[in-house]
Amino acid sequence: MLSKKTKYGLKALTYLASIDSKTPVQIAEIAKHENISQKFLESILLTLRRNGFLGSKKGKGGGYYLIKDPKDIPMTSVMRVLEGPIAMVPCVSLNFYEKCDDCPDENKCSVNKLMLQVRDSALEVYRNNTLADLIS
Amino acid sequence: MLSKKTKYGLKALTYLASIDSKTPVQIAEIAKHENISQKFLESILLTLRRNGFLGSKKGKGGGYYLIKDPKDIPMTSVMRVLEGPIAMVPCVSLNFYEKCDDCPDENKCSVNKLMLQVRDSALEVYRNNTLADLIS
DNA sequence: AATTATCCTATAGTTTTAGTAGATTATTAA
DNA sequence: TTAATAATCTACTAAAACTATAGGATAATT
Structure with a gap:
């Protein structure tokens, strides 16, 4: 949420x-x-x-x-400041990476595998939207 | 998270x-x-x-x-049961829709606009992954 | 000097999350 | 029939995060 x-x-x-x-x-x-x-x-x-x-x-x-032109404010940076990590688990986060303490091998972890895809898809959306794009 | x-x-x-x-x-x-x-x-x-x-x-x-074959268990249904709505705001949720009380018009809401895209991209990932796909 | 509006710290109420405790019920095996 | 096993269910709690609110300090303008 x-x-x-x-x-x-x-x-x-x-x-x-x-x-x-x-x-x-x-x-x-x-x-x-x-x-x-x-x-x-x-x-x-x-x-x-x-x-x-x-x-x-x-x-x-x-x-x-x-301060800046809305066209120059990507949603990635806004989201990271307000909401924190874009990734849903720290082990797939680009800016807030952390290893899971319960997971022996990330490459074999099913959650990692799935959440990596979710992160990438969310990133694409945030990268393609600037503040200017949100104005209707 | x-x-x-x-x-x-x-x-x-x-x-x-x-x-x-x-x-x-x-x-x-x-x-x-x-x-x-x-x-x-x-x-x-x-x-x-x-x-x-x-x-x-x-x-x-x-x-x-x-009970079922892993191939027949899509991540959409697993996520909805465990995590709840896939959407990040109720006003763009397919299965858990709710109107925002602060928002007079969803169609003009910037948050709605952005989160609709995020929901769709997440949905695509979850729809393309079954439990069978998570096994390494 | 008075007014306006941001700046800053602290705190409180509520909800969610994550986990515990303990008793109960169903199944199997001896 | 009895004992052991393992899921089921209810209720409770501790901690963290979220959503504010209170109240005054500070700075700029008129």
Whole structure:
């Protein structure tokens, strides 16, 4: 299941991308437009800023804005920041690899075999979609 | 993330499929071979039996065994029983559909748009793999 | 100086996950 | 018929993750 954090983050990013201007948008406006709890959204936008997706401006007329062109924001990077690993098991993860402690040989593991395919198919989707592609 | 339940369930099914005989295999044997907590595996095998994947026999010489040919067990059905919906959001789920309460129009939702593609790509993988394909 | 809006830390409630404990029932074999 | 074996079932618990919420600190603008 996709976490609410990721869901809300994606919605916020899409909203900012649809605005299509570099003027800051207040958290309250995004929250209201997307039906999101404002305080929760606050922390999500913060992580998006810390990870180089958003810029922010304090004080009157402040808010959040996209730093890059939506065309240059691939879903792979957004997903990894908000949701974490794209792979469903650590042993097939490219960016968050970890060995399973119960598995003696990954190459003979049925779960590994299946989840490798699932990861690749998901990666292809995320690589083929930028933030710009999500705007309707 | 894939739950341990699904992971262990897949491993147990694969083990039973690799045995390739209809004679019952005891929980303890599967647990030991796959490094799984026996008690936890117990409840997993029970759900697999209740959902028509396994048969069981009590008493001495008892255990669990596959009911169907591994070739006739698609990963779609295994995943749905063990992990639940294949879709990452209910609003794109085929078998577990639910409307999002925060979303006024699914067709204009960026999350919906993206997750629809992810679901389809995952479905393709699961449809192309039967239990027989997981045996190495 | 007053206002506005982000920034930051801490915490709390809920749900899910992963695993345990123990009694019960069915089967086999002696 | 009895004892041993092994699945079945119910209930419970500990830990982790998720989804927020509270409240004030900080910075920029007017």
